[in-house]
Amino acid sequence: MLSLHEPSASIGRRRTGCWLPTIATMAKNEKKTILTISRKALFDVMLAATTGVLLTASFPRIGWEFLAWVAFIPLLFSIKDAQPAASFRMGFLAGLVHYTTLLYWVAGVAHHYGQLPGALCALILMLLVFYLSLYPAFFAMVIGKLRARSIPYYATGPFIWSALEYVRSFLLSGFPWENLGHSQYNRLHLIQVSDILGVYGLSALIMAVNAVLFETWDNISRNRGFAWKSTLSVVLVTACFLTYGTWRIGEIDRAVEAAPKRTIALVQGNIDQYKKWLPSFQHETLQRYGSLSADALKSAPDLMIWPETALPFYFLYDRNLTRETLEIVRTCGVHFVLGSPSFRKMGEEIRYYNSAYLVDPHGRVLGKYDKVHLVPYGEYVPLKRYFPFLGKMVEAVGDFDSGRKGQVLLWGREKIGVLICFEAIFPELARSMVQNGSQLLINITNDAWFGRSSAPYQHLSMVVFRAVENHLAVARAANSGISAFVDPVGRLLDETPLFEKAIRSRSLPMMNYKSFYSRHGDVFAIGCVLL
Structure with a gap:
């Protein structure tokens, strides 16, 4: 009997010895996976927060307006492979950082002149910031979802962003404070296109540049080559903006002399x-x-x-x-x-x-x-x-x-x-x-x-x-x-x-002058909404 059971016991011991290293390896790999996911999630949070900081720095009083042209690249990286819910969270975080640092003075106004307690002033500020952050959150979710369907950011981002800025200008009484295009207020040749497209046209161009730079970087990192078509397109549009601005400044300056x-x-x-x-x-x-x-x-x-x-x-x-x-x-x-x-x-x-x-x-x-x-x-x-x-x-x-x-x-x-x-x-x-x-x-x-x-x-x-x-x-x-x-x-x-x-x-x-924008208004922005 012993001889019959010994092989069985021996096999059992061998089987147990065989499985123990496998379980340990799986646990180790699972721990590495969790750490990798955690590190990626933390990195994505940092990227989204960076977008918020760069956006605020592009507006007065810091006024580094060139940052607006690259500010969205970190956010776009953070959502490139994300699910819609995660993209929404990253966009919301970017908005949270941006609007908190841009509108911090709201709490000061409420405290000094409204005579409200500090905690209530902070709550007022955060309620406003939370509301405004819904716009970049929705933006990130939509463009992320469309990119998953092989529609690149540069084909959707400029129009969705401009549409959301326009909606923000009238929803809940409206608060179009420092739209993306406003960051370029001292770039005279660029902003002249506002007499046709309004500030929303300039916002769309800035977003297009961000998107094309991201797609180019992403393609190169994945060995897909340089994104020539999209890059040339945005360069051509920017050149058109600048050329139009140069011509328009000359025309208006001459009209001013005669007025x-x-x-x-x-x-x-x-x-x-x-x-x-x-x-x-x-x-x-x-x-x-x-x-x-x-x-x-x-x-x-x-x-x-x-x-x-x-x-x-x-x-x-x-x-x-x-x-x-x-x-x-x-x-x-x-x-x-x-x-x-x-x-x-x-x-x-x-x-x-x-x-x-x-x-x-x-x-x-x-x-x-x-x-x-x-x-x-x-x-x-x-x-x-x-x-x-x-x-x-x-x-x-x-x-x-x-x-x-x-x-x-x-x-x-x-x-x-x-x-x-x-x-x-x-x-x-x-x-x-x-x-x-x-x-x-x-x-x-x-x-x-x-x-x-x-x-x-x-x-x-x-x-x-x-x-x-x-x-x-x-x-x-x-x-x-x-x-x-x-x-x-x-x-x-x-x-x-x-x-x-x-x-x-x-x-x-x-x-005595009426520009295209004076006569027809936000045709471009309304078109973006309808798209």
Whole structure:
């Protein structure tokens, strides 16, 4: 019996000895696989985060605009073999890093001027960032899915990205802050195409360059050769943009020389935001603006511009302060654009507006523009009916109402359009004024809310595109800076420093011009959405 069982036991021992190394090897290989996956996942996270950092660095205040042309390459690498859900996460992460570092100043505004706790300010910022990050997340998921079907990034990315930027400009009241194309605001020859395609056309080109560089690198690394067709295509389109820009600058410069001119003076009062609305400081505010306006008369201006709510009272209602203001106007003997809050009684209801008045040298009011696109939670409370506990972040008498879109002010025989504060980031508002005959655009703003953050520089960069899209000059008066002029091809002129009293004067052309973009709007962007 023993002889019968011994072989069996021996075989069992041999079998056990044979399997033990195999199990150990499998466990070791599985551990290596897990480590490899973990390292790849960590590397992909780093790539996506790098895209966010590069994007922010391409915008003011860092302003390394060349980075925009390569910023998306790390993200594209991180999603090239990923499933849709993983691509969505990588895109969301890239957006999270980008918008947090781009819009960090939102928390500061809420804390310093909204008097909100730090934790709540951080929550407000992150809610905004989470919402905005959905756009690059959706972008990454869609182009990744299409690439899995052998459709390369360069064939889809430019159009999907531009479509998403356009949707972001109006969805949930709209927030087209620093679109990809805005990073190139100081590249005059490139941005002239905005008078046809809007900023979205430039965004598409930048994305196309990113995609082609990625595909070229990826093909070479996989020994598939150089992507000649796509590379030549994007080089040709870029050359067309630059050639068109060179020709258009020459054409517009010649039109500017022939156009009638008006001398415009900008007055930057640099009024402390904490004191601005104090009744005890109102007289001093008027004295400061009056003194600066008197100094500006040396340039013999035709029009003097004071910033948004430069008058910290209800103009034409507060009699003594209104009388003092009109005395300054009569003494100067020129036309004025004055920023002031206003109200209108509608039966038992009172409606408040953020307004700009055009006043002639005799103190007569020639016209009034009421701000159309209001700042959520700054000038009105969205969804107030459903969330009555929500309040505005800034002090005000009540919710503001919107004015009439496209309204222009008649200045003698000429027409001017006024954009108040962040209305200047919405191209359709400027375009509606040009369609109604505006020959000059004015932007009055109070960027003191932003402190010395990058926000004032970002805000100014977008104003450049309103000039280029419509080929009109822009005169920008800001309470604490940055005040500046923008000529019809986008040159920034006479910029003021932040938080200093300043005056600037310049002769500007009154252009009777309507570009393709002025007449037809966002045809390219809408086409991208329809695709």
